Amino acid sequence: MAEAFNFDPDKNYDEATMEQQRNIEKEISANQALVSFQIDFDTVSADYSKEDETYLGKIQDLKIKYKCVRRTRGDGNCFYRAFGFAYLEQLLTNQVDYARFKEVATRSKDELVSLGFPQFTIEDFHDTFMDVVEKVGTPCTTKELHETFNDQGISDYLVVYLRLLVSGYLQKKADFYQNFIEGGRSVKEFCNQEVEPMGKESDHLQVMALTSALGVAVRVVYMDRGESGQCNHHDFPEESSPSVYLLYRPGHYDILYS
Amino acid sequence: MANIAIQRIQREFKEVVKSEEVAKCSIKVELLNDSYTELKGEIAGPPDTPYEGGTFILEIKIPETYPFNPPKVKFLTRIWHPNISSVTGAICLDILKDQWAAAMTLRTVLLSLQALLSAAEPDDPQDAVVARQYKEANDIFKKTASHWTNKYAGGPNCDKDYEDKVTQLQSMGFDEHKARVSLSTCNWNVERATENLLS
Numbered sequence: 001m002a003e004a005f006n007f008d009p010d011k012n013y014d015e016a017t018m019e020q021q022r023n024i025e026k027e028i029s030a031n032q033a034l035v036s037f038q039i040d041f042d043t044v045s046a047d048y049s050k051e052d053e054t055y056l057g058k059i060q061d062l063k064i065k066y067k068c069v070r071r072t073r074g075d076g077n078c079f080y081r082a083f084g085f086a087y088l089e090q091l092l093t094n095q096v097d098y099a100r101f102k103e104v105a106t107r108s109k110d111e112l113v114s115l116g117f118p119q120f121t122i123e124d125f126h127d128t129f130m131d132v133v134e135k136v137g138t139p140c141t142t143k144e145l146h147e148t149f150n151d152q153g154i155s156d157y158l159v160v161y162l163r164l165l166v167s168g169y170l171q172k173k174a175d176f177y178q179n180f181i182e183g184g185r186s187v188k189e190f191c192n193q194e195v196e197p198m199g200k201e202s203d204h205l206q207v208m209a210l211t212s213a214l215g216v217a218v219r220v221v222y223m224d225r226g227e228s229g230q231c232n233h234h235d236f237p238e239e240s241s242p243s244v245y246l247l248y249r250p251g252h253y254d255i256l257y258s
Numbered sequence: 259m260a261n262i263a264i265q266r267i268q269r270e271f272k273e274v275v276k277s278e279e280v281a282k283c284s285i286k287v288e289l290l291n292d293s294y295t296e297l298k299g300e301i302a303g304p305p306d307t308p309y310e311g312g313t314f315i316l317e318i319k320i321p322e323t324y325p326f327n328p329p330k331v332k333f334l335t336r337i338w339h340p341n342i343s344s345v346t347g348a349i350c351l352d353i354l355k356d357q358w359a360a361a362m363t364l365r366t367v368l369l370s371l372q373a374l375l376s377a378a379e380p381d382d383p384q385d386a387v388v389a390r391q392y393k394e395a396n397d398i399f400k401k402t403a404s405h406w407t408n409k410y411a412g413g414p415n416c417d418k419d420y421e422d423k424v425t426q427l428q429s430m431g432f433d434e435h436k437a438r439v440s441l442s443t444c445n446w447n448v449e450r451a452t453e454n455l456l457s
Contacts, residue, residue: 012348014355015330022327120273121325121361124266153262156326160360196359198326 035085035149036071058223061230070255076199079253080162085149086244086255088136105133112168128157166206167191169213211236218244263324267294270363285368295320304376308403312411328358336410338403340380340389350384402442
């Protein structure tokens with residue numbers, strides 16, 4: 001029989017919960033790179049048991065359409081990290097889009113401040129974000145960018161800034177996005193609870209907002225338990241030609257290469 | 259501690275020190291060691307609340323993973339409030355837990371705590387006893403909170419009636435603070451408070 005729970009008023013249960021959470025995070029970080037090297041689909045197949053025909057079939061389908069995958073760490077920030085790396089990696093070889101993006105990124109700080117975000121911290125994150133954007137513009141290799149994204153401090157700063165961009169965009173277009181928010185919350189509450197805190201996973205709404213805020217088209221390829229032998233996909237915004245490809249498995253985003 | 263956390267705290271420290279709230283003496287932060295891991299915060303009890311006139315000291319610990327995880331904050335000054343433990347000083351506030359965001363700062367935390375003193379959230383309590391009193395006997399709650407502010411935080415409002423009751427229990431041999439806690443818990447009913455202390 002389970003031991004009866006005795007509430008101890010001197011014990012801080014919230015802290016105990018957070019401590020446990022941190023230990024889980026530590027364990028994950030010891031085993032998983034923030035952004036992995038490119039791996040082939042046979043390696044991805046090894047994640048699944050031989051009996052798992054649905055998933056193995058879908059991996060075969062991916063193998064026909066895509067070259068390889070980069071995994072991202074399952075820490076709740078995977079969408080932002082996958083998007084950030086995949087897009088900046090594109091920009092290493094696309095000077096026209098780089099110039100456009102750099103301008104959007106530079107301007108974004110003042111927009112966030114005008115929306116009421118505190119200048120003090122916004123500047124901090126924006127500076128780091130722009131350092132990395134600058135770096136992408138000077139001759140920079142994929143290897144260097146990969147190292148930057150695996151430096152936890154810088155990498156998390158980038159994630160924070162992308163989260164702020166999503167929050168800012170959702171609030172700017174609050175009239176539109178309010179219709180998609182469940183649970184009777186305002187857009188601002190949704191941002192405070194689901195967007196700005198680190199480790200909060202992303203859903204359609206965050207994907208829509210980030211792609212619109214930065215003007216970058218993304219294709220998300222879904223690998224789920226659906227019976228059709230193929231992976232469905234969705235482009236954000238619809239009918240665009242994507243420059244970033246992400247693989248979505250329930251609860252997690254990785255990067256795909258075509 | 260990671261470099262990022264230190265740099266960030268150094269910058270924030272300057273921000274709080276320069277802020278207009280410091281000029282108005284409503285918040286304050288001090289370093290307790292050279293490594294920026296332990297700080298002492300101070301907030302003034304907001305006007306038109308039972309905490310008015312009191313000064314509340316906070317323990318602030320900065321985790322290695324700051325600012326991606328929130329600082330650990332608790333009250334060192336004893337306080338009677340639904341969202342703060344009257345025993346440990348532990349705080350129930352969303353931004354110190356799952357709604358912390360890296361864009362927040364020590365200044366945000368101190369101001370949010372000050373706001374919490376103005377607007378308690380009894381439906382999400384840290385101290386169930388205080389929360390029940392807040393909802394069921396709000397007048398007694400206000401007087402009790404004001405009494406605690408006077409006794410522990412240097413507040414100006416001395417309640418003669420409550421003082422006498424504490425002295426009465428003390429004269430029976432009970433510890434002053436324990437007597438106050440018991441009386442506060444029992445809505446200042448001396449008989450019940452005494453039974454409570456004896457049980």
